[in-house]
Amino acid sequence: MTAITPAADVDDVETAAEGDVPRPRRSSLGRVHQLLSAFDYEHTTLTLSQLSRRAGLPLSTTHRMVAEMVELGMLERDRDNDISIGIAVWRFGLLxxxxxxxxxxxxxxxxxxxxxxxxxxxxxxxxxxxxxxxxxxxxxxxxxxxxxxxxxxxxxxxxxxxxxxxxxxxxxxxxxxxxxxxxxxxxxxxxxxxxxxxxxxxxxxxxxxxxxxxxxxxxxxxxxxxxxxxxxxxxxxxxxxxxxxxxxxxxxxxxxxxxxxxxxxxx
CATH class of the missing domain: 3.30.450.40 (GAF domain)
Known part of the structure; x- marks a missing residue:
């Protein structure tokens, strides 16, 4: 009997835009680092699409990870739903x-x-x-x-x-x-x-x-x-x-x- 190969997760291959060469998926930890590294002094607050673009991650991946990181306090949303670094990251850095x-x-x-x-x-x-x-x-x-x-x-x-x-x-x-x-x-x-x-x-x-x-x-x-x-x-x-x-x-x-x-x- 022929083995059935499970369908690949849509995030197993990342593409920044249609027509780009597919890139192997980074580990979850690597993608967290990409998201946090997207912020700097000139970009302390980002929209979801801006964060996706600056981190080089698909919008669907960014949306899912941001939701979890907000829940953990690693990211925060303001009243306009824009995203910034959370207090939890600052607290970890102090240690x-x-x-x-x-x-x-x-x-x-x-x-x-x-x-x-x-x-x-x-x-x-x-x-x-x-x-x-x-x-x-x-x-x-x-x-x-x-x-x-x-x-x-x-x-x-x-x-x-x-x-x-x-x-x-x-x-x-x-x-x-x-x-x-x-x-x-x-x-x-x-x-x-x-x-x-x-x-x-x-x-x-x-x-x-x-x-x-x-x-x-x-x-x-x-x-x-x-x-x-x-x-x-x-x-x-x-x-x-x-x-x-x-x-x-x-x-x-x-x-x-x-x-x-x-x-x-x-x-």
Whole structure:
């Protein structure tokens, strides 16, 4: 007797639009990640169709998953039925050991530095080849000033990132520098960045204007006992400001955070 093959679930193959090449279905967890990744600072609220398009998922799949994620508190709907990230996701994020421990230790020192200077102060954590801002203190009315909590940038693009990159393992640095050359002319060459990283290791702080120009971002690493980065602090100063005094200030603040982290068993 011939075996009967069950009909395929309509979501076993995903197509973004008629005529597209079918794509194998991602796991449920992968699709949850696609949905959550569709949101950013410029798209904090989305309609169902916008969410489907930005996540690259069929509308039927998006509709079904959104209904379940709303019930679980991972997504929320407003009075217009638009969708945003839910409180449950924020609560889970607060429990991340890699961010919570360093953020908890660093925050009092960041507050002291902010109270003294009145300038924006940030804390960043490495996430593969990017840095994520996990804490930010800034003057009221700062508006769209970079960076913002949750923002991610390539390590070489911002001071918190280059401060971290300078103290990663030689193997990781070589991998990153090779990838930088492969990505093209809009990035600094590996030779230029190699010189920059050597200067950061010698002076203990990074100076970067790639994303903050004309303002100057100055960052310093918070290291574990092996000399590897737990994160980095940065301060953003106005254009034309002398870099060295603020470099020493942010370096000393990062080292104070580092000592306290060690005393509390972090790193």
């Amino acid at each position: 991340t050991p890699k961010t919570y421990g360093v953020q908890r230790v660093a925050l009092p020192f960041m507050q002291d530095l902010y109270a003294t200077t009145g300038l924006p102060i940030h804390l960043g954590i490495q996430q593969r080849e990017e840095v994520t801002v996990v804490e930010s203190l800034r003057p009221r009315g700062g508006g769209a000033e970079r960076p913002r909590i949750g923002q991610r940038d390539p390590l070489h693009e911002v001071a918190v990132g280059t401060a971290i990159l300078a103290f990663t393992t030689p193997a990781f640095q070589e991998h990153y520098l090779h990838g930088l050359d492969q990505r093209g002319s809009t990035n600094p060459t590996s030779a230029a960045l190699r010189r920059e990283l050597a200067r950061i290791r010698a002076e203990g702080y990074a100076v970067n204007t790639r994303r903050t120009a004309p303002r100057i971002s100055i960052g310093a690493p918070v290291l574990d006992r092996r000399g590897r980065p737990l994160g980095a602090l940065s301060i953003i100063v106005p254009a034309g400001t002398a870099e060295t005094p603020y470099g020493h200030v942010i370096r000393n603040t990062a080292r104070a955070v580092q000592r306290t982290a060690w005393e509390q068993g972090l790193g």
